[in-house]
Amino acid sequence: MATTQWWKNAVVYQVYPRSFQDSNNDGIGDLPGLTQRLPYIKKLGADVIWLNPIYKSPDKDNGYDISDYRHIQDVYGTMAEFDHLLASAHQQGLKILMDLVVNHTSDQHDWFQQSRQSKDNPYADYYIWRDPVDGHEPNNWGSYFSGSAWTFEPKRQQYYLHLFAPGQPDLNWENPKVRQEVYSLMKFWLDKGVDGFRMDVINLISKPAGLPDAPQAPGALYGNVEPIVADGPKLNDYLKEMNEQVLSHYDVMTVGEMPSSTPEDAINYTGFDAHELNMVFQFQHVTLAPNPDKRLGKWNDAPIKLTELKAALSRWQKALDGRGWNSLYWNNHDQPRTISRFGNDAPEYRELSAKMLGTTLHMLQGTPYVYEGEELGETNVHYTRLDQYEDLESINAYHQLVDQEKAVDGPTMLKYLANMSRDNARTPMQWDDSINAGFSQAKPWFALNPNYTKINAAVEVGQPDSVFSYYQRLIALRHNNALIVHGSYEEIDPDDDQVFAYRRHYQGQTLLVISNFTDQTVTRDYLQDQADQELIGNYSDDLGTTLRPYETKVYRFN
Ligand code: TEU
Ligand code: CA
Numbered sequence: 001m002a003t004t005q006w007w008k009n010a011v012v013y014q015v016y017p018r019s020f021q022d023s024n025n026d027g028i029g030d031l032p033g034l035t036q037r038l039p040y041i042k043k044l045g046a047d048v049i050w051l052n053p054i055y056k057s058p059d060k061d062n063g064y065d066i067s068d069y070r071h072i073q074d075v076y077g078t079m080a081e082f083d084h085l086l087a088s089a090h091q092q093g094l095k096i097l098m099d100l101v102v103n104h105t106s107d108q109h110d111w112f113q114q115s116r117q118s119k120d121n122p123y124a125d126y127y128i129w130r131d132p133v134d135g136h137e138p139n140n141w142g143s144y145f146s147g148s149a150w151t152f153e154p155k156r157q158q159y160y161l162h163l164f165a166p167g168q169p170d171l172n173w174e175n176p177k178v179r180q181e182v183y184s185l186m187k188f189w190l191d192k193g194v195d196g197f198r199m200d201v202i203n204l205i206s207k208p209a210g211l212p213d214a215p216q217a218p219g220a221l222y223g224n225v226e227p228i229v230a231d232g233p234k235l236n237d238y239l240k241e242m243n244e245q246v247l248s249h250y251d252v253m254t255v256g257e258m259p260s261s262t263p264e265d266a267i268n269y270t271g272f273d274a275h276e277l278n279m280v281f282q283f284q285h286v287t288l289a290p291n292p293d294k295r296l297g298k299w300n301d302a303p304i305k306l307t308e309l310k311a312a313l314s315r316w317q318k319a320l321d322g323r324g325w326n327s328l329y330w331n332n333h334d335q336p337r338t339i340s341r342f343g344n345d346a347p348e349y350r351e352l353s354a355k356m357l358g359t360t361l362h363m364l365q366g367t368p369y370v371y372e373g374e375e376l377g378e379t380n381v382h383y384t385r386l387d388q389y390e391d392l393e394s395i396n397a398y399h400q401l402v403d404q405e406k407a408v409d410g411p412t413m414l415k416y417l418a419n420m421s422r423d424n425a426r427t428p429m430q431w432d433d434s435i436n437a438g439f440s441q442a443k444p445w446f447a448l449n450p451n452y453t454k455i456n457a458a459v460e461v462g463q464p465d466s467v468f469s470y471y472q473r474l475i476a477l478r479h480n481n482a483l484i485v486h487g488s489y490e491e492i493d494p495d496d497d498q499v500f501a502y503r504r505h506y507q508g509q510t511l512l513v514i515s516n517f518t519d520q521t522v523t524r525d526y527l528q529d530q531a532d533q534e535l536i537g538n539y540s541d542d543l544g545t546t547l548r549p550y551e552t553k554v555y556r557f558n
Contacts (some may be wrong), residue, residue, distance in 0.1 A: 007196075007253040007278055008325065009485055011362075011475045012097070012369045013046035016333045017054055017076055018062065019428045020372055022440035029428070029439070031077035035085045040457065042092050044375055044468070045475035048253065049089065050097040050198050052333055054082070058108050060167040061145075061392060062333075062426075063099075064200060065106035069185040086193055095195035097253060102182045103201045104168040111181075112169050116153050116160070126178050127169045128161040128207065129153075140213045142224045145393050146400035149225060161211075163204060163225055165392060173205045173238055186246045196253035199277070202239075203258040203265070206232030230260045239269055239276035248275065255327050255367075257281045263319030270324045279325045279367060285312035286335055291416075295407040299397060299416035304342060306497050306517045314502070317365055317489035326366025330357060331374045336424040340380035342517070344550065349519060351377055352550035354467045355538035359552040360500055360515045362474040365489055370471065372429055376460055377467035380424040381449045383417065386410075390446050394421040432458035473536055481535075483509045483556065498522050499547065510557040511535075516547040523547065532557055 021033030031054065041049060053063035054076045063073065072082050089096050105112060115123040130138035132152070138159055141149035143166075150159040151166045161170045171178050186197070207229060214224040239256075247254060254277045256269060266280045288308050291300040320326050330338035339345045343353025354377035362368050381388075389395050394417050401407045408416070418424075423446070430452035431438030437452040449455075460466035478484050487504030498518045504511040512532070516522055523545045534542055537553035 004251055005278075006251070007048070007367055009479065010047040010095075010253070010367055011045065011478060012048040012050050012367060013041050013044065013375075014050045014052070014332055014369055014371045015041075016052050016372055016426060018445060019426055019439075021429065021431070022442065022444070025440055025442040026075065027440050027442040028075045028445045030075065031072070031081045031085045035081075035088050038085075038088055038092050038094060040461070042094060043461065043472070044370070045472050045479065046094070046370060048095045048097060048195065050255075050369065051099060053099045053101055058106055058167065060106070060165055064101050065104070065108075065165065065168045066101055067106040067108040068110075070188055083192070090193070095253070097196045097198050097255070098189050098194050099200060100186065100197040100202075101200040102171060102185075103205050104162065104164060104170045107167045107169055117155055119156055119158075125172055125175050126181075128172050128211075129156060129158045130161070130211065131158055139211055140216055140224070141211075141229075142214070144225075146396035161207075163201075163229065170207075171205070173234070179238065179241065183242060183246045186242075190246070190250050190252060194252075196278075197255075198281075199254065199256045201259060202256040202277075203231050203235055203261055203269075203280075204229050205238060206234040208232055226260050230258070231265050236268065236276065243275050243277075253278055255279045255281060259283050260287075263316050263324075266316075266320060267324045272323065279327045281327050281329065281332075282316060284315065285309055288312065293407065295405060296401060296416070297397075298420055299401070299408075299413065301415050301419040306500060307495060309342065310491070310494055310496075310500050313364065314489070314491040314494065317502075318491075321365060321488050326364065327369060328361050328364050328366040329369040329371070330361055331371035331425060332369070333371070333425050334422045335371075336420055336422075337378055337380045338374070339377060340382075340424070341419075344519060345379035349550055350379060351465075351467055352538055355470045356515045356517070356550045356552040358467075358471055358474055359513065359536060359538070359554060362478060363484060363504065363511060363513045363554055364502075365485075365487065365504070368475075368478070371425065373425075375468050375471040376430060376455055376457060378430065378449065378455055379451065380418065381427060383421065383423070384414065386414065386417075388447070389417065389421060389423050391421060391423045391426065394423060430456040432456050470536075470538065477535060477554075481511075481556075482506060483511050487511060492526065496524075499524055501526070508558070512555040512557065513552075514547065514554075515552040516550055519549040521546060521548050527555075 018029045020029040021037050022029050023033035055066045056068035056071045056073050057063045057066050111123045111126045114121050115126050137148050137150040143149045145165045152159050162168050214228050256277045258280045269276045270279050288304050289300050289302040339354050343357050402410050402413050427449045428439040428444045433453045437448050460468035483506040487506035490503040492501040501514040527545045532555035535554045535556050539551050
């Protein structure tokens with residue numbers, strides 16, 4: 001089936017279901033709650049909803065450990081409630097992407113429960129089992145969630161691989177039976193009418209032959225596998241087979257989460273002639289300030305250099321222009337809130353920088369993703385204590401790096417966690433200033449960001465100067481401008497460490513986007529000598545060559 005590439009004109013809204021809307025007052029978001037809130041997503045102007053995993057799961061990694069791909073997690077509701085959600089979304093002109101997590105399953109999945117019993121059962125080779133080497137783990141691979149990536153199973157006298165938690169054993173994609181199981185479960189959901197998939201760490205599914213040792217980070221096993229596991233030898237074969245056997249038979253959208261992939265990799269998997277995926281989530285703009293001490297990986301609180309952020313985004317814009325398609329995101333359930341990271345969440349600058357960051361991203365070439373709460377200008381929580389965290393990645397990292405490795409002291413690691421923890425993005429949605437922010441009548445599963453009394457949908461929807469209204473206008477601009485969707489990309493002054501400016505060109509029209517990433521007033525002369533039509537900006541008047549703190553403006557030249 002020829003796809004219509006509808007996703008090129010789309011804006012995606014990401015819903016983390018457990019934190020979006022509770023409907024039965026158990027403190028956990030659920031599908032009926034999301035169904036109630038579809039009009040809000042429609043009002044924003046989004047076209048597609050990406051739903052984080054809602055399948056049966058022991059919830060060791062908030063649903064990214066799936067024990068049954070064909071049943072809904074009880075706390076989220078029933079399959080009938082999912083069917084109602086999908087039908088309601090389609091009635092309102094919204095599509096739904098499911099989250100496909102097939103690099104690994106839960107250790108509670110029946111396949112693994114049988115696989116671990118012996119070396120000769122029908123599921124024995126559904127996972128990656130290896131004999132001990134000199135009585136130890138088969139190699140030096142470390143888990144993303146700290147500790148070794150191997151766990152010993154006495155019943156088999158073997159280790160099994162888990163790039164993430166021990167409760168997330170990696171599937172053996174070399175086994176054709178595993179691939180057929182995946183294609184079958186994909187068809188199950190596509191035949192129900194879902195509109196595509198976001199594919200979890202899909203570029204990790206092909207492991208290097210012989211599982212060689214990783215380039216060891218000094219002194220720690222923590223998360224050192226990505227350099228040799230990402231973009232493995234058979235990834236193209238698997239994605240082409242998946243496309244041939246499943247995706248090409250449906251008019252759907254696919255986005256592959258690909259940690260550490262480069263633009264060249266992305267063209268390899270999503271090039272218009274690749275017949276694999278439509279786009280990737282790349283990580284180069286959200287991994288800019290790793291800790292100089294490699295043992296600490298992403299845990300750091302060094303400021304981001306704007307020139308590096310510009311270089312990362314420009315690299316992808318230029319490389320994929322005319323050859324592939326970008327996904328555009330600042331936020332998701334794994335990233336800290338972008339205002340606190342790339343903008344300024346101080347009260348006098350929060351809304352200005354929210355609008356500036358939104359403009360900077362949404363005027364680029366690609367499909368923009370808005371993560372729940374981003375459209376309200378939500379910020380990091382600024383946690384101060386370890387017991388405020390819920391996410392195993394953060395908690396495990398603290399214990400491994402502070403208690404076991406003694407690679408960093410506790411107070412410093414708490415600063416790093418506050419800056420980078422995924423929990424910053426997982427606090428319940430801020431609907432209004434009532435108790436529990438209108439998210440639930442019960443105590444929420446996870447504490448709200450205390451600023452919900454001031455930052456919430458009730459104060460913003462319908463308020464012309466709000467971040468929500470600004471995002472509505474950004475999305476409407478994209479829906480009504482082929483120049484924004486299809487225009488080529490031209491960066492301006494890559495060495496400018498205060499202002500991010502770029503042009504887009506299409507059929508004789510030019511868009512000029514300028515964003516001041518600082519709290520200083522600056523001037524730039526490339527605004528001076530041309531007639532222009534200002535499409536959007538976050539200040540009410542236009543001072544020409546002057547850019548006030550976090551000022552952003554977009555001009556169209558015909
Ligand atoms: O994330 C994979 C991934 O790249 C993140 O774990 C990221 O590397 C990590 O947060 C360090 O920056 C996907 C899901 O988005 C994440 O929520 C899951 O925990 C993970 O895979 C395992 O399924
Ligand atoms: Ca609920």
